[in-house]
Amino acid sequence: MLLELLKKANVLDAGSFPQNNSFNDDFSGISSNWDDTLLKTKLCVPPLQSSLISRPRLVKRMDDGFERKLTLISAPAGFGKTTLLVDWVHRQKIPVAWFSVDKGDNDPLHFLTYVIAGLQTLLAGTGKAALTMLQSPQPPPIEPILITLINDVLRIPKDMALILDDYHLVDAKPIHDQITFLLENLPAQMHLIIATRSDPPLPLLARLRSQNQMTELRATDLSFTADETSVLFNQRLNLRLSTEDIHLLDTRTEGWIAGLQLAALSLSGRKDPPGFIKAFKGDNRYVADYLTEEVLNRQPEPLGNFLLRTSILRRLSGPLCDAVTGKENSRQVLNTLEKTNLFVIPLDNNRNWYRYHHLFADLLEQRLRMKQGDLVSELHRRASQWFAENGFKNDAIDHAFAARDVGQAAQLIEEVAEIDWDRARESRLLQWLKQLPDKIIAANPKLSIFYARELLNSGYLDDAEKRLQAAEQMLGSTSIGNQAEKALQGRIAVIRAYLSARKSDGSRIIQFADQALKFLPQKDLMWRSVAATTLGIGYGWAGVGDLVKAHQALSEAIEISRASGNIYYHIFAGSGLGAIMVMQAKFKEATENNRKFLNLAIASGLEQTGVVGSLYGNLGLILCECNDLDEGIRLIKRGIELSELGRDPVNLASCQVNLLKALIYRMDFAGAFKTMETINERAGDFMLPSWITATISALNVFTWLAGGNLNAAQKWLKERNLNVDDTLENLHELEYLAFAHILIFQKQLDAADRLLQRLIENATAGDRVYLIIEMRLWRALIFKAKQDTATALSELKIALTLAEPGGLISIFVGKGKPVAELLEEILDTEKRGHNQQTGFSRSYVKKLLTAFKTYTPPPIEGLLEPLSERELEVLSLIAAGLSNREIGEKLFISLNTVKTHTKSINSKLDVSSRIKAVARAKELKIL
16 A cells, blocks of 8 residues: 555656656766766756645646746745746756756855766757866866856757756855856846745845845745645555544644655554544654654665665665665665655656655654664765775765774875866865865875965965975875875975966076976876976066066977876966967967967857966957057957956066056056056955066056156155166066166166166067067157257167067157157168168158057047156145145245246146146146
8 A cells, every 4th residue: 555655746946867858868968078077867857746735726836937037946844846847847847958057066156067967968069168268287267167167058059947956055165155146247148046945145136036036935935835735645555534634734844745745655554544643743844753763664674774775875786785784775776665665766767766855755764873883884884995996086085084984084085086187166175175084194295295285276285285294294205106205306396396486586486496397207297288388487476587487388388288198288278378479479379378378268168268368368468559449458458357256366467567658658648547447446355466566566656746846756666766776687577677767757867877788688588579579769859858869769660679569659659759750760771871780760750750650549548648747746736725825935935926827737637627627637636
């Protein structure tokens, strides 16, 4: 009788098992290099059971909710959440991406990988670019990955739903942040459904509720009505209960479906159902315990033991259960359990994998610990061994820890870490490593190195260094073989190089990166690619400034990353190489390089990433230097947009610096000051490397001087305490160039020239050609001001020779009329028959002069002529509220002189009154 009853009833959560339908059976769209690590049954929509009790009132609510962004089904265990979803999906023929969440899905990138895999069941290739980003050894922040994925979803041709079942098992805030971002940017054809035992901590729920963008189904909605309870007991199970009994059961259970089914199981075979119902305790906190006891106590002992001992497993298969229980008939037992509906749920069409209903599994495991607690560790150990032997390393690690077998866990972690780089802050690897006893890690140099890597990637720099030191001590005291020891020393050096990059220590970056490339085996591609890229950073930016070596290192990194198959890292290295080419003034090569990698990024679906933002930023700067300011600024702003979306502070700051240069070229000082303010504000929000902060510091000075604010520049100089004869550090090269600018504005031309000569010599050693051109032009202006035309022309000719191959224009035009006059002098000299051998063409000089003649600043309000020092003094006193007479007395000048200065200030600021002058000066950050 019991078996017959159980065959008929099907009202509990169906769980995650598959169906035969066109949009869930095909997993061919999932990339082959990662799908083996996924449990695909978690992505299958459960099948529709013929005996399911349909609930039209709830299906209609689901239909209505499909027009909104979110449907939230929130109720305790056993209220039929999954069953409702299955009924709705199948009956309405809704295309869905289904993801049944479990406790092991709390790593943010692991979670997102499953979401992408689910979407690929709807359209092959969806999220391919996002997966490429996830597979990077240093993945970008989550948001650019989500942006790429969202854009990909737009390709899905029809309305669809993403269903996250059992979402209450998520307790990682970064995953909640992912879902929040997804909801805020949800594509029009996409609907999100969350089934959970408790409301998720998503901050936008209240807003969605107020905007009527969320449908909610709760326990009161899902509870069986008296009519539905009657259908279950009298039509499905044929128990012939009276209306009074039905009402009493419904009241006692409050419509809780799990309680009703458990009651049905307990009623089976009883001669006095009404008596049982009257004695039935309806408090939901105790119903499950009471009825499970009733069910379990009535099972044969072998079956009861099977249920208890397999309760430690999140999923079940015949071979796995054989290994755990020591029996050989587990597949038949699982089939029997399914047929009797004893809370076991199939996970695939072939009935190879199952799981217990969550509530039932929890209660079984609780009973196991109470009755056979001494067996728990051994059962987990057997499960770990089986999972390890069958390629399920993550499950094997979890069970090894549950078995307290830290040796097995350590061995498995080492195997996983070998192929799994940083997956997110507080990644699963880091969590596992933290669970290992220190004595285990202290005896294993490889584990210490992996621990250091994960700590570094998660921002724990000091802890990472301690782990590296421990690994080095072990290598010095163990005999693991010369080649193996060198390989591990190479990995230590990679991490040390990356640590040094975080601290902007260029010499140590190079020291450790070189050591890494020397020691690492050629086949260790991923580690070598990180080492080569970090070496390029050391030479190019971190204070060393040797662009020839930076070029070589990044070229090698490009080749290694290509060989490793990591497209994201390949583009990252390519972007760095393009930036080096710009600093070398190889603008044509840089344009070709950046466009090549930009096209690769677009073809790979990575166009929405921060690294692509840097490609746009560099291309935009090149166009601005070639006098296409409008298009160049458009591309730079596109780069800023992508860098902001990608939350990449270094790329963002670099793009903003490029924009600032471009706006100064356009003489858009209002825009330049606004950009400078934004850069300074953002710099305080992030831990930017020193080479970025030094650049920002210098750009502040250039902007102040371009706007005529010598006072601010002089204040900066006093704070920095720079001297012409200081030992020059490449890391602060731009700041010393800014110092030279201040000296020129102060008319200290000899001191400025002495400093520029030293800077040119320093830059020449590092092949920093772009800076050399800039500094040669300033020397030309110095000598022109000193009326030494011959030396001025000599400096200008060197700048022309260096600049013509890259086609630079704006760097000349931006220096104004004096440079144009020197260019005219060059042509006049040739006309007078004084032709000299030069490294540049006459046509290039004419092109520059044409740019001078045709260039007109855009109609943007800005300070077109700088204020003099005296005018700045007068302006500051006007802002302080002094009258003209008071200003004259304070500055020891006549009233007429004050009026003359005031008139000049108003003219330069393009205002008509003292009040407007002060307001305009504050807008331009002059005051």
